[in-house]
Amino acid sequence: MSTCSIIDLGLIPYAQAWELQKRVVAARKAGAIEDVLLFCEHPHVITQGRSGNRANLLASENVLRQKGVEYFESTRGGDVTYHGPGQIVGYPILNLGAIRRDVVWYVRQLEEAMIRATEEFGIRAARIAGKTGIWAGENGAEEKLAAIGVHISRWVTSHGFAYNVATDLRYFELIVPCGIAGRKATSLEKLLQRSVASAEIKPLLAKYLGEVFGLTIRTVGRSELFEKLEHFEQAMAVSA
Numbered sequence: 001m002s003t004c005s006i007i008d009l010g011l012i013p014y015a016q017a018w019e020l021q022k023r024v025v026a027a028r029k030a031g032a033i034e035d036v037l038l039f040c041e042h043p044h045v046i047t048q049g050r051s052g053n054r055a056n057l058l059a060s061e062n063v064l065r066q067k068g069v070e071y072f073e074s075t076r077g078g079d080v081t082y083h084g085p086g087q088i089v090g091y092p093i094l095n096l097g098a099i100r101r102d103v104v105w106y107v108r109q110l111e112e113a114m115i116r117a118t119e120e121f122g123i124r125a126a127r128i129a130g131k132t133g134i135w136a137g138e139n140g141a142e143e144k145l146a147a148i149g150v151h152i153s154r155w156v157t158s159h160g161f162a163y164n165v166a167t168d169l170r171y172f173e174l175i176v177p178c179g180i181a182g183r184k185a186t187s188l189e190k191l192l193q194r195s196v197a198s199a200e201i202k203p204l205l206a207k208y209l210g211e212v213f214g215l216t217i218r219t220v221g222r223s224e225l226f227e228k229l230e231h232f233e234q235a236m237a238v239s240a
Helices: 014-029 061-067 103-119 169-174 188-192 198-213 222-239
Strands: 002-011 035-041 045-048 070-073 080-083 087-093 125-128 131-136 143-153 156-164 215-219
Touching: 002 198, 002 222, 014 035, 014 070, 014 087, 014 156, 014 222, 035 198, 061 070, 061 169, 080 169, 087 198, 103 125, 103 131, 103 143, 103 156, 103 198, 198 215
Parallel strands: 002 035, 002 215, 045 070
Antiparallel strands: 035 087, 045 080, 087 156, 125 131, 131 143, 143 156
16 A cells, blocks of 8 residues: 655645645655645635635625635635634645546545544534535535545645534635535534544544545654655756
């Protein structure tokens, strides 16, 4: 089995995480590093995907400033979404060329890993046909627990998923989440009606992501990843 390194970045601004993703993607395309899964949380930010509609941003720029919410247009798929503290964001940077060259399958596997992790808490999460992500609740009144928006270039993935653990759900009122009107977001904390730490579910997400993609998961520190990236980038600069 191939190996996937997991690096937990902690709380990191969206723009900084995106710059890091680009560096990791370049190194992965060149075969200089193995598959990588970046875990992080972001300060309050709203992002819009390539197919997004700005009309699904319900708040003015002034309101966003007042609430300390940044806004970015992103290269991922999907519409408008919110990231913030208490939400696990996962950025898998995988070479699908060595796993399976199938974009739809890849998205379904991300959903499957999150569904399995959620079931460990006694919560049934499911897919809804035509609506990417995972949902929890009664039929017809399901609320979104996790969103997905990915980008794939030369079969190397970037961007990923956002799983609501202890997210302040009031921030979703600033948008039409994922462009789906009439649907609300939920969180693991709301579903369990107790406090939940991200540390309770991160290992489960990592475990099931490894299972669905057939990868051996290993946790590494930031320094190991950054050393590999710097070595790759220096080698590229010398050969340029």
